[in-house]
Amino acid sequence: MTSADAPLADLDERTLVEACLASQPGAFDLIVERHRRSVYQLCFRFVGNHEDASDLAQDVFLRAFRGLRSFRGQSSLGTWLYRIGTNVCLNRMSVKTPLGRNTESIDDHQFADERAESASDGMLRTERAARVRAAIAQLPRKQRATLILRTYHEMSHQEIADVLDSSVGAVKANFFHALRSLKKLLGDEMA
Amino acid sequence: MHLNADELIDLAEGTRPERSAPHLAGCDHCRQQLNEIRAMMARAAEVDVPEPSPLFWDHLSQRVHDAVAAEQLPRRAWLDVAAWRRVPARWSAVAVAMILILLVFSSRLLSPTWSLRHAPALAPLPPDAAVADAAPRDDLFSDAFVDEDASLTLVASLTANLDLEAAGEAGLAQGDSAEHAVTHMNGDDLRELRRLLKEELARSDGSKG
Numbered sequence: 245m246t247s248a249d250a251p252l253a254d255l256d257e258r259t260l261v262e263a264c265l266a267s268q269p270g271a272f273d274l275i276v277e278r279h280r281r282s283v284y285q286l287c288f289r290f291v292g293n294h295e296d297a298s299d300l301a302q303d304v305f306l307r308a309f310r311g312l313r314s315f316r317g318q319s320s321l322g323t324w325l326y327r328i329g330t331n332v333c334l335n336r337m338s339v340k341t342p343l344g345r346n347t348e349s350i351d352d353h354q355f356a357d358e359r360a361e362s363a364s365d366g367m368l369r370t371e372r373a374a375r376v377r378a379a380i381a382q383l384p385r386k387q388r389a390t391l392i393l394r395t396y397h398e399m400s401h402q403e404i405a406d407v408l409d410s411s412v413g414a415v416k417a418n419f420f421h422a423l424r425s426l427k428k429l430l431g432d433e434m435a
Numbered sequence: 436m437h438l439n440a441d442e443l444i445d446l447a448e449g450t451r452p453e454r455s456a457p458h459l460a461g462c463d464h465c466r467q468q469l470n471e472i473r474a475m476m477a478r479a480a481e482v483d484v485p486e487p488s489p490l491f492w493d494h495l496s497q498r499v500h501d502a503v504a505a506e507q508l509p510r511r512a513w514l515d516v517a518a519w520r521r522v523p524a525r526w527s528a529v530a531v532a533m534i535l536i537l538l539v540f541s542s543r544l545l546s547p548t549w550s551l552r553h554a555p556a557l558a559p560l561p562p563d564a565a566v567a568d569a570a571p572r573d574d575l576f577s578d579a580f581v582d583e584d585a586s587l588t589l590v591a592s593l594t595a596n597l598d599l600e601a602a603g604e605a606g607l608a609q610g611d612s613a614e615h616a617v618t619h620m621n622g623d624d625l626r627e628l629r630r631l632l633k634e635e636l637a638r639s640d641g642s643k644g
Contacts, residue, residue: 273496276495276496289484294487298495298498301495305499306499306503310506373481373482376478376479380479391479419444420443423471423475423479424471426479
């Protein structure tokens with residue numbers, strides 16, 4: 245099926261990318277629509293606040309648009325976007341203050357669905373999540389990237405190695421040290 | 436020998452069965468490490484990203500759409516601040532061009548051959564007078580002077596050695612580029628440059644006075 249004779253929504257990833265490269269209206273919008281949630285969530289995991297995450301997500305898609313010709317289809321479009329997103333976030337981390345200080349306060353989580361639990365349980369859960377998020381924000385760059393990609397985006401060790409230009413062994417070592425560091429940072433809470 | 440990070444991660448993730456690591460059964464240290472890793476994996480996994488407003492997703496799509504549309508519009512490279520920040524070659528090329536311009540004009544002011552060549556146009560100077568006194572400044576940038584001066588030819592020659600590929604990528608090989616401006620100054624350009632420099636010199640004199 246070619247991009248010219250099929251509705252955009254029916255196109256597979258590769259054909260959709262070709263449609264973008266052929267300047268077919270709406271093709272890139274559809275890529276954004278399909279991947280915007282996962283890209284935003286990846287960015288949020290890195291920066292810990294909504295404003296920065298939305299700016300970074302926009303930047304990721306803009307860079308993806310610019311580099312679309314370099315997408316060879318060897319990995320999924322999602323993995324390719326994660327690669328761009330991880331690099332964008334790591335670069336951002338290198339020029340900004342430690343992001344642990346920028347993470348959102350507990351009060352910012354107004355959209356969490358807490359109807360099924362009591363107010364105190366909800367508050368406790370939110371507090372625990374905020375503490376873990378803050379601890380993750382203090383991890384070294386590669387440890388943080390590895391933990392985020394492995395834990396929240398279910399990427400294989402090989403995929404993470406590709407994203408980080410690393411080896412599977414280094415990814416496992418980074419994951420191990422990230423978890424150990426997290427244990428130290430959270431301290432007594434885990435006891 | 437204790438289990439290494441690789442083995443512990445494989446055991447914690449379940450990609451390797453515990454029975455394949457008999458050491459684990461007899462080593463409290465490794466057993467504790469494995470339990471801690473598993474606990475932290477579970478602890479980290481339960482943290483969600485707060486769901487933004489439902490309106491946010493369309494807003495994000497629109498922002499990206501607008502940014503991509505702006506990217507596709509033909510732009511004047513000089514006015515594209517974001518692109519300037521992205522391409523260090525632009526700054527390098529402009530810096531080279533500016534240094535060349537400064538070198539040429541400062542060499543004019545300080546060169547004894549310049550004074551000799553233009554001696555008739557100058558008022559007699561006391562021996563201790565500064566070379567770049569107020570009197571010759573009016574003549575320094577006259578059209579006739581510039582037309583016959585080899586300095587601009589030198590600028591053209593030196594800028595010709597710029598990395599043209601980088602300059603082209605940076606938008607400097609276009610009609611409104613620095614290279615073009617340097618090598619193709621017309622009379623109006625030179626008069627404007629003269630006016631700006633005179634203003635600057637007058638301001639400098641005023642501040643000294």
